[in-house]
Amino acid sequence: MLPSSYEYWKDLRQDRTAYKKKKDQIAHTVVELLNQRFPDISQQVEMVDVATPLTFERYTGNWKGSFEGWLLTPQNSFTVMKRMSQTLPGLKNFYMCGQWVEPGGGLPTSVMSASRLIKAICKQDGKKFRTKIY
Ligand SMILES: Cc1cc2nc3c(=O)[nH]c(=O)nc-3n(C[C@H](O)[C@H](O)[C@H](O)COP(=O)(O)OP(=O)(O)OC[C@H]3O[C@@H](n4cnc5c(N)ncnc54)[C@H](O)[C@@H]3O)c2cc1C
Numbered sequence: 493m494l495p496s497s498y499e500y501w502k503d504l505r506q507d508r509t510a511y512k513k514k515k516d517q518i519a520h521t522v523v524e525l526l527n528q529r530f531p532d533i534s535q536q537v538e539m540v541d542v543a544t545p546l547t548f549e550r551y552t553g554n555w556k557g558s559f560e561g562w563l564l565t566p567q568n569s570f571t572v573m574k575r576m577s578q579t580l581p582g583l584k585n586f587y588m589c590g591q592w593v594e595p596g597g598g599l600p601t602s603v604m605s606a607s608r609l610i611k612a613i614c615k616q617d618g619k620k621f622r623t624k625i626y
Contacts (some may be wrong), residue, residue, distance in 0.1 A: 494518075498545040498556040505546055515542040560597025561590075578609050606621065 505511045519540040527534045543602040545557030552559070562568075578595045580586055591597035591613050594605035607623075 496545060501544045515544065518542055558591075558597075561592050562595045562597065564595065576610065578605075581582050583601075 501511070504514060512522075519542050523534050523537055523540070548554060548557035548559050576595065578593050580588075589605040589609045590602045594601045594608070607609050611621045
């Protein structure tokens with residue numbers, strides 16, 4: 493995985509040929525670099541697929557192809573790591589869980605987000621929160 497700019501790819505995508513050429517170039521560079529570490533690995537590559545932020549956007553519908561929600565940086569980590577609200581002001585009986593309200597993103601974090609939400613709803617309804625292992 494390589495950090496990349498959504499805007500860069502979005503602009504490049506205006507020209508399909510240039511977009512594809514850049515993806516091919518990246519694939520080639522990565523395989524060449526791997527080859528330096530693992531000699532002859534390039535001979536064993538059978539298939540290459542390069543996904544850009546636009547690919548993730550197309551498949552997942554996520555904002556700018558953000559595959560794990562918020563990007564944590566030294567500048568925002570203090571604010572973002574604070575618990576985010578799972579409700580919206582003025583909207584009753586509406587709840588959110590997942591990578592956009594549980595910074596860090598990823599599958600385990602999203603499941604924890606759902607668990608946190610259900611706990612809160614149980615508390616609100618005066619019910620005991622119970623879990624079951626299947
Ligand atoms: C290529 C890729 C690889 C990844 N690899 C890993 C990994 O190895 N480990 C890991 O932990 N995480 C990984 N992730 C991240 C992980 O998949 C996400 O962080 C996680 O799925 C987020 O869960 P979520 O429930 O917040 O959102 P999502 O899983 O995106 O679920 C949102 C759902 O809402 C639906 N939806 C959207 N809009 C509407 C609407 N208007 N009405 C009804 N439904 C709607 C969508 O169809 C979707 O089913 C990866 C992500 C990508 C893209």
